[in-house]
Amino acid sequence: MKRQGAVGFLLLLLWACSSSDSTGELEFRNFRATPGKEGFNAALYGVIENNTDFPETLRTVTSPAAKVTEIHRTVHTDGIAMMQPVPEGVVIPPHSTFSFRPGDYHIMLIQLRRSLSVGDSIEVAFSFARKPSQYIVVSVKRR
Numbered sequence: 001m002k003r004q005g006a007v008g009f010l011l012l013l014l015w016a017c018s019s020s021d022s023t024g025e026l027e028f029r030n031f032r033a034t035p036g037k038e039g040f041n042a043a044l045y046g047v048i049e050n051n052t053d054f055p056e057t058l059r060t061v062t063s064p065a066a067k068v069t070e071i072h073r074t075v076h077t078d079g080i081a082m083m084q085p086v087p088e089g090v091v092i093p094p095h096s097t098f099s100f101r102p103g104d105y106h107i108m109l110i111q112l113r114r115s116l117s118v119g120d121s122i123e124v125a126f127s128f129a130r131k132p133s134q135y136i137v138v139s140v141k142r143r
C-alpha cells in the first residue's frame with residue numbers, strides 16, 4: 001500500500017509539471033493533445049523554448065499512445081489546407097521558441113492505440129540532435 005502511494009505521488013508530480021517541463025535549457029510549454037478515438041489520429045500542440053546559445057533540431061517525436069508519430073506542417077495551396085510530413089525535423093533557434101499549433105506545424109499521433117478523452121494523459125518523447133531525449137507527460141484537452 002505504501003509503495004502504491006509513492007507511485008501515485010510521483011504521477012501527481014509528473015502531472016503537475018506537464019505544462020512546463022524543464023531542463024533549464026529546453027522548456028516545454030503548454031503541451032496538450034487533442035481527443036481522438038482508437039485507430040484514428042490526434043494532434044499535439046505546444047511550445048518548445050531553446051534557452052541555449054545554439055540552434056537545436058527536434059528530430060523525432062514518439063509516444064506509446066500512437067502507432068506512428070510524425071511532425072507535420074499544414075500548408076495552404078489554392079485555398080486548400082493540406083498536411084505534409086516534416087521528416088527532417090524542425091530547428092529551434094537559440095534563445096527562441098518554436099510553436100506547434102493548429103493550422104501550422106503540429107505533431108500528429110497516427111492510429112491511436114486507445115481512445116484519448118479530455119483529462120487523460122500520455123507520455124511523449126522528443127529526440128534532439130544535440131540534447132538528450134526529453135520525456136514529458138501531456139494532458140488531453142480540448143483544443
Ligand SMILES: [Cu+2]
Nearest residue numbers: 072083106108
Ligand atoms: Cu497532421
